[in-house]
Amino acid sequence: MAKEITSRAENYSQWYNDIVKKAGLADNSAVRGCMVIKPYGYAIWENMKDQLDRMFKDTGHVNAYFPLFIPKSFLSKEAQHVEGFAKECAVVTHHRLMNDPAGHGVIVDPAAKLEEELIVRPTSETIIWHTYKDWIQSYRDLPLLINQWANVVRWEMRTRPFLRTAEFLWQEGHTAHATAAEAMAEARLIHDVYAEFAEQYMAMPVIKGYKSENERFAGADETFTIEALMQDGKALQAGTSHFLGQNFAKAFDVTFLNDKNESDYVWATSWGVSTRLVGGLIMTHSDDDGLVLPPRLAPIQVVIVPIPKPEPELLEKAEQIAGLLKSMGIRVKIDMDETKRPGFKFAEYEMKGIPVRLGLGKRDLEQNVIEVARRDTKEKMSVSLDRIDSFVQSLLSDIQASLLQKAKDFRTEYTTEVENYDQFKEVIEDKGGFVSCHWDGTTETELKIKEDTKATLRCIPVDAVEEQGKCIYSGKPSNKRVIFAKAY
């Protein structure tokens, strides 16, 4: 089969594309900029989705579903918002096709033009706030804590599987609150949920921060972000949570009566993570042999390969081991395919990033042992069958922890504090990674740096320590460090 993948050193983006394709995560589709998410890739997303959904519900949220289409007029009600998304919207103009009179298949029926064009949602704030107006009258209706799992479309010029596609899957939470403080607390709560998910489930360390005015979501007063660092030294915005103030409430006239019978506009948040997380997962852990998955999100955590081939005796043993592991909640697959040899299977499962492989060999079995191979380190161990269940269970949590630690170490190594602009440019250019430095707080400086170096202001860390310093660009005083990087 010879499914070799390009090495990271040779061509990082080709390496990424090879993994997506050869691990069976996604295919290019017939539609430009859109991908087909294949079952294995979708299974990873489902695991992410299931966990996030639990976390949202544990924090009091419920799911609902709003329409794919948004009347064009809605989008223009919030000035910042429309400005942010106008350039990348798909628009529905007609509702019918007809046979081409010239005989070339079908054409759009010119008589079926819509009176008001519909926008395919790039995000749902507008349609949701239009709806919330009817749902909210009193402070007793608040808070409204709703999430939806949906697809959205942003007509991107350049796309990459999972990282940036024209259509993507995500969740978007939209909440309404009686006070600014409560809405802000909600935005921060979700920010915490995202960070916990990234670290504890994806084993992807993130910097929690807030965005500069320039990088803020279109229509938000504050945007919280989790920023991850990929192996090529580029930053990935992995999730955002926005405090929307009263902007959408004012745009859509959503008011409520408080307990003093006074009318006020509602305070809002919105927050989302998308299938982009799958891209982040790939680029955080994988190596030149293929995908590496953290056990908590791996669709298959353990694969059992009979050696040299499936035989009744081996299968019986495999079923027995699989039964033990499954009873502990471990996701196990037994590979009974007789047409492929063990070596082929080993390579294949390494490509697919399955955390633990059990090589159930005839000769090993005679000695009551089994070969255990871990994907992340490639280490192989011979383990007694008597304690295989507990061994595998603790190995899975070791792998999960080890992946996180390794990613943290990488981030530490590629986070550089700089004190002046020359150092800044040198690090951005040669080393990459996060650059921690002083900034004068102005959009002007931020844009100049971006223009000069292609590095963007990723975030102002929430836990930044107070420290007097000078802006690397303007020399003006600054009281905390911020994070710059080249980003996806």
Next chain:
RNA sequence: CGGGGCAUAGCGCAGUCCGGUUAGCGCACUUGGUUUGGGACCAAGGGGUCGCAGGUUCGAAUCCUGCUGCCCCGACCA
């Protein structure tokens, strides 16, 4: 939207410069057999409007014109 490349079997490619039998190779696929502790081997098969539309020619995958799609690199973005 700029710059570069590519389009031939499911995938990867050769053939195109210099037109000429029946369009070929590797992988994959089907069947049979032999194998089997790190990507097995042998044999026999199936699979193609050579991206699309015109044109030149006795004859076009090959030459000419136009179109379309995709990939890579840049500017915009989760």
